[in-house]
Amino acid sequence: MSEENNTNPEESADLDNSRRDFLRYVCTSSAAALVVASESSAAAVVEEANSADAEVTVAEFFQGHFVLMSDEEKKQAIARLEKRYSAQYGKKTTVSDVAAPDGVLFGYALDMSKCIGCRRCVHACAEENNQSRGESAIQWIQVMKIPKGNISFSAEELEKGYPEKSRFGDYGVQVGGNAYHPAGLTTEGAQSYYQDEAVPDKDFFYMPVQCQQCEKPPCVKACPVRATFRDHAGVVLIDYNWCIGCRMCQLACPYHARRFNWGEPNLPAEEMNPKTHYFGNRPRMKGVMEKCTFCVQRTREGRNPACLEACPVGARKFGNLLDPESDVRKVLATKRVFRFKEEFGTYPKFFYYIG
Amino acid sequence: MKKAWSFARDISLYAIKGGPFFYAWMLFLFFFILVGLYTSYRQFSEGLILTGATDQIPLEMFFANFVFTAHVAAAAVLVVAPGYFYHRKDIKELAVIGEIIAMVFVATGITFILYHMGRPDRLFHMIPGIGFLNFPNSMLVYDTIVLNVYLLLNLTGVVYILYNKYVGTFDSKHLARWFTPIVYLAIAWGPLIHIVTAFVLASNARMVPWATAVLPFGFLSMAGASGPALIILIFLLTRKYSKLQINDSIIDLLTTIIAWSLGILMLVFAAEIFSVLYSSTEHAASLKYTMFGHNGLNKYVPWFWGDIGTLIGCFIALLFPGVRRSYNFWLPIVCLLVFFGVLVEKPMVLVFPAFSPSPLGEYTEYHTTLIEFLNVLFIWAVAFLWLTLIIKGAIGILTGEVRYRKSPPRKAVQH
Ligand code: SF4
Ligand code: SF4
Numbered sequence: 001m002s003e004e005n006n007t008n009p010e011e012s013a014d015l016d017n018s019r020r021d022f023l024r025y026v027c028t029s030s031a032a033a034l035v036v037a038s039e040s041s042a043a044a045v046v047e048e049a050n051s052a053d054a055e056v057t058v059a060e061f062f063q064g065h066f067v068l069m070s071d072e073e074k075k076q077a078i079a080r081l082e083k084r085y086s087a088q089y090g091k092k093t094t095v096s097d098v099a100a101p102d103g104v105l106f107g108y109a110l111d112m113s114k115c116i117g118c119r120r121c122v123h124a125c126a127e128e129n130n131q132s133r134g135e136s137a138i139q140w141i142q143v144m145k146i147p148k149g150n151i152s153f154s155a156e157e158l159e160k161g162y163p164e165k166s167r168f169g170d171y172g173v174q175v176g177g178n179a180y181h182p183a184g185l186t187t188e189g190a191q192s193y194y195q196d197e198a199v200p201d202k203d204f205f206y207m208p209v210q211c212q213q214c215e216k217p218p219c220v221k222a223c224p225v226r227a228t229f230r231d232h233a234g235v236v237l238i239d240y241n242w243c244i245g246c247r248m249c250q251l252a253c254p255y256h257a258r259r260f261n262w263g264e265p266n267l268p269a270e271e272m273n274p275k276t277h278y279f280g281n282r283p284r285m286k287g288v289m290e291k292c293t294f295c296v297q298r299t300r301e302g303r304n305p306a307c308l309e310a311c312p313v314g315a316r317k318f319g320n321l322l323d324p325e326s327d328v329r330k331v332l333a334t335k336r337v338f339r340f341k342e343e344f345g346t347y348p349k350f351f352y353y354i355g
Numbered sequence: 356m357k358k359a360w361s362f363a364r365d366i367s368l369y370a371i372k373g374g375p376f377f378y379a380w381m382l383f384l385f386f387f388i389l390v391g392l393y394t395s396y397r398q399f400s401e402g403l404i405l406t407g408a409t410d411q412i413p414l415e416m417f418f419a420n421f422v423f424t425a426h427v428a429a430a431a432v433l434v435v436a437p438g439y440f441y442h443r444k445d446i447k448e449l450a451v452i453g454e455i456i457a458m459v460f461v462a463t464g465i466t467f468i469l470y471h472m473g474r475p476d477r478l479f480h481m482i483p484g485i486g487f488l489n490f491p492n493s494m495l496v497y498d499t500i501v502l503n504v505y506l507l508l509n510l511t512g513v514v515y516i517l518y519n520k521y522v523g524t525f526d527s528k529h530l531a532r533w534f535t536p537i538v539y540l541a542i543a544w545g546p547l548i549h550i551v552t553a554f555v556l557a558s559n560a561r562m563v564p565w566a567t568a569v570l571p572f573g574f575l576s577m578a579g580a581s582g583p584a585l586i587i588l589i590f591l592l593t594r595k596y597s598k599l600q601i602n603d604s605i606i607d608l609l610t611t612i613i614a615w616s617l618g619i620l621m622l623v624f625a626a627e628i629f630s631v632l633y634s635s636t637e638h639a640a641s642l643k644y645t646m647f648g649h650n651g652l653n654k655y656v657p658w659f660w661g662d663i664g665t666l667i668g669c670f671i672a673l674l675f676p677g678v679r680r681s682y683n684f685w686l687p688i689v690c691l692l693v694f695f696g697v698l699v700e701k702p703m704v705l706v707f708p709a710f711s712p713s714p715l716g717e718y719t720e721y722h723t724t725l726i727e728f729l730n731v732l733f734i735w736a737v738a739f740l741w742l743t744l745i746i747k748g749a750i751g752i753l754t755g756e757v758r759y760r761k762s763p764p765r766k767a768v769q770h
Contacts, residue, residue, distance in 0.1 A: 061476075065480075065487055068487070136404065142715060144715055144716070186716075187712065187714070187715050187716030188637070188640075188712075188716055189716070190715060190716040192715060192716075192717060209715060218559070218560065218561075221489075221492045221493065222492075222493055222494065222495070222558070222559070223489055223493060224481060224488065224489050224493040224495040224496045224499070225480045225481055225486060225487055225488065225489060226487055226489045227480075242477075242480060243473075243474065243477075244472060244473070244474045244477045244478060244480050244481065245403075245472050245473015245474040245477075246471070246472055246473070246495060247413045247414070247471075247473065248493065248494075248495050248555075250410070250413045251413065251414070251559045251561075251562060252558075252559050252560075252561065253561065253714075254560065254561035254714050255714055255715075256410070256713050256714040256715045256717075258410070259410050260403075260410055260413060260473065261402075261473070262402060262403050262404035262406075262408065262409070262473075263401060263402040263403070263404030263405075264401075264402065286402045286473070287402055287403065287472075287473030287474040288473060288474065289473075341714070344560055344561065345560075
């Protein structure tokens with residue numbers, strides 16, 4: 001885009017682009033909104049920022065699916081977004097489009113016996129991934145507080161089965177008095193909105209649930225426009241600019257992992273994390289779907305997800321499922337591992353184990 | 356061209372003229388349209404946050420009503436089919452009314468989906484070429500295709516028949532070569548849109564109450580009940596207020612269809628309830644919640660029993676010849692009950708309670724907001740406005756009151 005600019009690169013780049021975009025979208029009335037600042041310095045971006053820059057441009061509105069864009073279009077799309085976010089949040093924002101590494105299949109493992117239900121992962125995730133705050137808060141991780149079986153059975157219930165005691169001495173055809181008290185790992189009786197002063201509660205155990213990065217993801221199958229797709233490292237992602245907000249994916253997901261922006265997300269500028277990825281934590285807009293991405297902005301650069309770093313008890317392990325030396329692989333090799341809701345046949349790459 | 360222009364003018368002029376009852380009805384609809392314009396503006400500028408939908412219950416009233424419009428649109432073929440398959444002449448004359456109903460209800464369904472979208476501005480992402488269609492995986496893609504094709508088929512049928520009758524070139528024995536296949540295709544397409552709509556729901560394994568093989572059968576039988584109920588009401592009004600003659604035998608045929616559709620529906624409900632409740636595995640949780648409530652959350656319980664009771668009551672009532680023949684009293688009441696019974700079933704039994712328990716065990720009640728409700732009324736008001744006007748115009752043409760100045764005088768109106 002800048003190969004033709006030899007003098008005063010900044011200005012002519014703007015001019016050039018505005019002309020080009022103008023030709024492309026002749027139908028628009030406001031050519032100024034189309035200007036794409038591509039290679040401006042950080043300071044310049046913030047200085048130049050005015051309210052017009054914070055608006056979605058016509059070019060952004062008409063952009064295609066990011067995966068199908070040419071390299072040139074990708075560069076322009078990224079530049080547009082960086083400019084818009086920088087203006088909107090008043091700080092230099094980067095939007096990366098680093099590709100997934102080759103020969104890698106990301107996987108996650110969580111130790112149920114260690115998790116204490118403190119929800120630090122939940123909050124670290126929200127901060128890292130620029131989730132909406134306050135009234136319209138969005139959280140990608142939901143921690144279930146599940147009663148231990150030890151409080152499920154009681155002698156008082158012994159006589160309470162139905163139908164009444166029969167000549168066979170049992171309490172009913174099928175239903176004993178201690179039925180309907182969940183015990184063990186079940187969502188029946190799970191509480192997700194506990195507000196405890198201190199954790200862990202001794203009568204409960206905890207199970208955090210987030211996107212399980214299914215190998216056979218029903219959400220991807222359901223999306224009518226392929227706004228959501230699986231990358232070659234096995235992570236299911238969403239192009240927030242391509243999503244049409246039909247929520248078919250949310251209906252299809254058996255893990256309640258997807259969150260929708262019902263209104264304009266509320267992300268205070270001072271809490272905004274300016275280091276973003278196109279498919280990851282860049283700020284979202286009204287009416288689009290979002291969910292855990294295993295922190296693409298971090299993991300594609302070889303770092304660990306934010307939830308893992310935040311966990312105070314080391315219950316979370318992340319790594320490459322193809323590498324026998326990785327943490328997840330070691331867990332898979334040595335622990336008793338299970339997949340949540342494996343009956344749905346989605347083959348998650350998120351594993352739970354009892355450490 | 357001149358003919359087409361005067362067709363459009365004459366039919367519109369005829370459609371907007373009527374008696375006091377007609378104007379009162381228009382005024383009534385316009386009230387909701389005016390209010391709805393404002394609430395629609397609010398929803399499209401602020402987003403779906405103004406509706407009651409949440410991540411726990413992501414489908415709102417719009418989606419529930421959409422399913423219902425598919426019922427009626429599919430059932431409209433029941434007026435078209437007997438004429439073409441069994442060569443019943445009296446009903447063949449009225450086929451065009453069936454096509455109008457199908458057309459308006461499909462268009463209404465598409466509008467409901469528009470209101471359901473989080474980003475209606477990005478719908479062009481679904482246009483092949485510009486956008487990308489996840490074909491052949493996504494069920495919503497199939498639904499979009501079948502709905503739009505159905506709309507087109509019926510639009511073609513309606514315009515062809517009305518226009519030709521208007522200029523006096525319509526001859527039911529010598530239809531245009533291309534037209535007959537279109538009519539038969541449209542007849543087959545009616546059930547198709549409905550089956551596909553059922554599959555949009557049934558394709559979600561995690562929505563346990565929907566992932567059942569009886570869903571399309573339930574849908575078709577509800578279509579067979581609610582569609583003819585509306586059609587009977589329209590026919591009764593038509594023959595009361597216009598010169599168009601509609602024989603009792605046609606009404607009787609539709610009444611029979613309602614009765615047996617309700618009968619089949621009872622069987623479908625019974626089959627589903629039995630196979631879920633007898634073993635009462637964890638898959639029964641949602642149905643139990645709808646039928647009996649859960650820990651004090653029992654919003655849907657009265658709706659469920661009330662609705663089932665209404666439909667069973669209507670089925671029994673229709674077994675009495677006295678009710679079936681009471682064209683001015685009992686029959687319209689039963690039809691209204693069936694229509695609203697099936698309409699209310701959509702949000703309060705089929706859609707909202709199906710989301711509890713959620714995959715993580717949450718139980719949620721849906722709280723419709725005022726704006727959402729007014730938007731639903733808006734869409735319905737627009738639908739009934741179109742329905743009234745188009746059917747009225749069509750009646751003008753069918754009775755010969757509206758016709759092209761230079762066309763040869765019609766032979767006696769057949770019926
Ligand atoms: S957990 Fe849900 S959102 Fe994540 S990949 Fe699986 S189906 Fe998709
Ligand atoms: S909400 Fe967005 S990501 Fe989900 S299915 Fe619809 S278009 Fe695809």
